[in-house]
Amino acid sequence: MISNKHFNKLVSILMIIAVSFSLILIALPKSSTSTTYIEQPDYVTTIFDDDKVIEINIEMDETAWQEMLDNASAEEYTAANITVNGTTYNNVAIRPKGNSSLSQLVMDDTTDRYSFKIKFDEYVDGQTLDGLSKLVLNNNMSDATYMKEYLSYKLLESLGVPTPECAYAHITVNGEEWGLYLAVEPIEEEFIARNYGSTDGNLYKPESDSVAMGNKDNQNDMKDKTDFNPKQIDQSQDSSNNTTSSSTQNSSNQMQTPPNMNNGDTSGQMQTPPDMNNGDTSGQMQVPPNMNNGDASGQMQVPPNMNNEDNSNQMQIPSDMSNEDSSSESQSSDNTGNISNELPANMPNGMGGGMMGGGMGGNSNGADLVWNGDDISNYSAIFDNAIFKTTDSDDYTKILDMIEHLDSMEDIESYLDVDEVLRYFAANTFLVNLDSYVSNMNHNYYLYENNGIVSILPWDYNLSFAGFQAGSASNAINFPIDSPVSDSLEDNPLIANLLEVDEYKELYHQYLNDIVENFINNGTYETLIAKTDSLISDYVKNDATAFYTFDEYEDAVSNLLTFGYDRATSIAAQLDGTQPSTSTGTIETTVYLTAMGQQGGGNDKAGMNNMVNKPDNNTTTTDNSNSTNTDSFTAPSNNTSENASAPMNNSPGNMGGNSSNLDPTVMMQAMQIIQSSEDGTITDSIKDELLNLGLTEDDITQLSSMELPNQDSNMQDFKNNNLAMGPNNTSSNNTSLIITLSSIALLIIAILVVSLFKKRKYIS
CATH class of the missing domain: 1.10.287 (Helix Hairpins)
Structure with a gap:
């Protein structure tokens, strides 16, 4: 016993x-x-299918449709019947959406290709698209590749960051061609429930004062349904009798009044911002002070004090930045007026951090997450943009706790999902996505707080791949990984303070290396581009409202491919110490940024394409006879500099490190033909197809010796190689x-x- x-x-x-x-x-x-598997709603597979293009037909009275477009800046919902993949949904709400892109299109009388937001349950309670109550349709305005946002979300998803579902959508209006859009799942209740299992937390979409002008995206969708008097579809009623919402109807096609700007004026038109040509009483947006006001062309002029004597309308080096030096180091030597690689040292990262928006975080109102005391009013950019109606002032303290502990870094993991945040920034840094938290704009991101722990969520990547404030192609490719902001680190504590902790910096570097090795070097990136091109190229060719020609699209995709390889080369060199990681490096590139699309959209909207993104004269090779922008690009080289890391030997298009004269589009087609076989081997019939494409026997021999990547398996391997995979x-x-x-x-x-x-x- x-x-x-x-x-x-x-x-x-x-x-x-x-x-x-x-x-x-x-x-x-x-x-x-979370600790439990979250069942995914039907729309994840029925709507957002990577192998298919969504077919959407918008049915609306022609007059009502045109009236909505003419008053796009009001962002008011109008009723329509919408057919998605053959299923019709009646009395669905649709409206134009956007911020700066919407404003630019409103002022452009050559196109009505707006982005749209659709609400399936606005007028019919409980109506959804296979469980999705809202859908965003993005117009790809600033993206000649049509792929920037799509690829960005795929990269973020592969890193385990909670990411919106997305898929391409072919839009028709009353059966007539309209264009190819990217359909995106909004970050709202259904997104949160899908990723976190419930909507118990609180969701915010910070918008600093410098970018809040004219943005009604949140305000419109947070209104109670009783606040609306929508234009319902009534086949027996003349469209001219349709009622409008309680807001003032404006049909002048002029920009409307943003919140808190000249609120005393009830005209509904955008008023002149404070101290911006206030003597003008027309009610239209005026040119900011000292910005070539005498020019009436409507194009963006030279910012104040930036070589205003130059009448080229191209962006010059700011006057207080090495102005006394007129040598070729401070100015481009090609006499175009473009800024060269050698930008002044006191310009952060060589980027245009202070050229857009409200200045160096001066109008942030908390969107920069800089600790500014416990007064809630100091963080209006966050709390005025709460998404859930259940969020109240008691919930605000949880965000304040996070910001305060981010400032001190004391017990930060009890307030911030550090691992998720580092994954987010690793992707953002690789993509050189400056139209985000990391610029003085401090926007295009969400904060989700649940049980006192805050995550950052990605949004709006149409200007990723250096489409915003990036300067030259060389600056973009060599964007420093340890100073990944366009203004100053102190104004971006969400990344800056984490990088001051060795453990977090090492983890961040690990995720960057994962991108280089498991997304670029193993061929996933190129295969994904090839697959996407195969899916959408015919739609792009026939896009009725396209901002770019099909030739421009093909050129853009070629540059996109090169960007990925060159960016990976730069990051690998920064990680191994052969290139600087806190300042702009010297990896060479043939990327032509403007060809990929820039802020302002196609067709040189707002004059943005005349700025600083033409190919660099001194960045390609020492042989000046080599052009950086030709009609036919060879496959991108992965060893573009003496300081670059070793070539990526197994990358399709690199042909095992040997140069190929094939156009990347042809190489993509060849990859698709090979992958169509059961085991990826090159049979006689496949060989005949490859020869018909223009490949030589040597090309085919090299291809046969390579293990071509499978995109789906590579993406899954990438996910499996990472330990923490986000909410699920x-x-x-x-x-x-x-x-x-x-x-x-x-x-x-x-x-x-x-x-x-x-x-x-x-x-x-």
Whole structure:
């Protein structure tokens, strides 16, 4: 029989083990997120299918449609019947959407290709698109590749960042061709429920004062339905009798009044911002002070004090930035007026951080997440843009707690999902996505707070791949990974303060290396581009409202491919120390940024394409006879500099490190033909197809010796290689479950032992 002494020891040991397991469970990082599998709604597979283009037909009275377009700046919902992939949804709400892109299109009388937002349940309670109540249709205005936003989301998704679903959509209006858009899942209730299992937390979309002008995207969608008097579809009613919303109807096609700007004026037109040509009473947006006001062309002029004597309308080097030096180091030597690679040292990263928006964080109102005391009013850019109606002032304190601890970095993981944030910024840095948190604009991101822990969520990547404030192609390719902002690190504490912690910086570098090795070098990136091109190229060719020609699209895709390889080369060199990581490096590139699309859209909208993104004269080779922009691009080289890392030997298009004269489009087609075979081998019939494409026997021999990547498997491998996969982390799920069950089992055993022996007599 067991002695009382030994029995007590046994029970004590079992209890200690059980409690220890329980404490381990409690001590697991709070940022490991959910512990259960979240069932995905139907729309994830039925609507957002990477292998198909969504077919959407908008049915609306012609007069009502044109009236909505003519008053696009009002962003008011109008009713329509919308057919999606053959299924018709009646009385669906649709409106134009956007911020700066919407304003630019309103002022452009050559196109009505607006982005749209659709609400399926605005007029019909409970109506959804296979579980999705809202859908965004983006017009690809500033993207000649049509792929920037799509590829960005795929990269973020592969890193385990909660990411909106997206797919291409072919739009027709009353059966007539309209164009190829990108359909995107909004970051709202359904997105949060899909990624986090519930909507118990609080969601914010920060917008600093410098970019909040004219942005009604949040305000319109947060109104109660009772606030609307929508234009319902009534076949028996003349469209001219349709009622409008309670806001003032304006049919002048002029920009409307943004919130808190000249609110005393009820004309509904955008008023002159403070101190901006206030003497003009026309109500139309005026040119900012000192910005070539005498020019009436409507194109963006030279910012104040930036070589205003130059009448070329091209962006010059700011007057306070090495003005006394007129040598070729400070100005481009091609006499075009464009800024060269050698931008002044005091211009952050060589980027245009202070050229757009409200200045260096001066009008942030909390969107930069800089700690400014515990007064809630100092963070209006966050709290005025809460998405959920259930969010109240009590919830604000959780965001304030995060910002305060971000400032001190004390116990930061109890307030911030650090791992998720680092993944987000690794992708953002690779993409040189400056139209985001990391510029003085401090926008195009969401904050989601749940149980006191805050995550950052991605949004709006049409200007990724250096489409905004990037300067030259060389600056973009060499954008520094450890100073990944366009203004100053102190104004961007969400990334700057994390990088000051060695552990976090090392993890951030690991995610950057994952992108280089598992997204670029293994061929996933190129295969994804090839697959996407195969899916959409015919739609692009026939796009009725396109901002770019099909030839421009093909040129843009070629540059996009080169950008990925050159950017990976630069990041690899920064990681191994052969290139600087806090300032602009010297990796050479043949990328032509403007060809890929820039802010302002196609057809030189707003004169943006005349700025600084033409090919660099001194960045390609030492042989000046080599052009940086030709009609036919060879496959991108992965070893573009003496300081570059080793070539990516298995990348399609690189042909095992040997140069190929094939156009990248032909190479993409060749890859698709090979991958169409059952096992990827080159049979006689496939060889004939490759020869018909223009490949030589040598090309085919090289291809046959390569293991061509499979995009889906590579993406899955990339995900599996990363330990923490965001909200749906099955690895942490299993660990937590095992520990929990073990603890329960041990406690049960201990209780049974006590119950079994308490009735017995023990030997003393």
